Amino acid sequence: MLWLKHITGGTATAMLFNELFLHERPITKRKRGDTLRWNDFDHLLGKKRKWLIVISADETYGATSAKRDFLNAFWTAAEREMCIDDSETEPEEGWIRVATEDGEVPIEPVEGAELLPEYTFTLIEKSAA
Amino acid sequence: MSTWATSPEIFWYVPRSVIVNGSQTHFDELEIESTFIIRTVNRTTQTGGSRIVGYVLELTLFIPQNRYPYYQADLLALQNEKVVDLDVAFHFFSPQEAPGTSAVLDAGMSGSAPKRALTLANLSCEGWQIENVERRMRLVVKFKGTYSVELFKSDVLPYFMNFTIPS
Helix, strand or coil, rough: CEEEEEEEEEEEEEEEEEECCCEEEEEEEEEEEEECCCCEEEEEEEEEEEEEEEEEEHCCCCCCHHHHHHHHHHHHHCEEEEEEECCCCCCCCEEEEEEECEEEEEEEEECCEEEEEEEEEEEEEEECC | HHHHHHHHHHEEEEEEEECCCCCEEECCCCCEEEEEEEEEEEECCCCEEEEEEEEEEEEEEECCCCCHHHHHHHCCCCCCCEEEEEEECCCCHHHCCCCCCCCCCCCCEEEEEEEECCHHHHHHCCCCCEEEEEEEEEEEEEEHHHHHHHHHHCCCCCCCEECCCCC
């Protein structure tokens, strides 16, 4: 289960999702090159985590869906956080500040049915380790 | 596995009148032959499993004789001798949305309907409102997938359909 939170206008709003897909991948940024004596260097600048997330129509169905509204607000919010936690109540710990890519909200209707919307997006950890 | 998969007779209670985008349409005398299938919409999960994320009712309407030109203006799609397909994503009906109490269905005709027949565009809407349910129509149901039978349990479509298993 996935908790998402956005902070808009100083107000934090969190919601729990039963995601269809949540796949974590590590990503790294490195400084690479070779020295004057042709020794290679490979310096790790930092590493982060990246999650591919799919929240499907069983969570967002219907023309008036609170979860759909939340995801739209999440996408446009300045500050976003995520937390992988099965708790039914909002967890106090484990939140990770995340970023998304630019662009319009990543929603696509499943099999062309507008009332069965599905969100597919990537969250990237903001702080490098 | 449910016994419902043995092609039960389905009686579909046709709304007497429907409000679509604020325009009321009466079905009192309209003759329509209909067949439909209900199928699941499945998506693959991260673990490779399959999850049902929705249900789609594929409804085929056929009007053998359009003897009611009065209604034709309201039902542009339902012209004489024409067969049209609608995709209705009705996903979750709640018991609180009972017809007879001016039920509002959360999911009405889906946006995919106009893709199949442009003349259906005027029926595309966010939801439709059932004012009364009186007439009933006998339909032949073809099941696709074993999960579809779950739809006919009492908490899903009690207000649209009544069903009997052939003895």
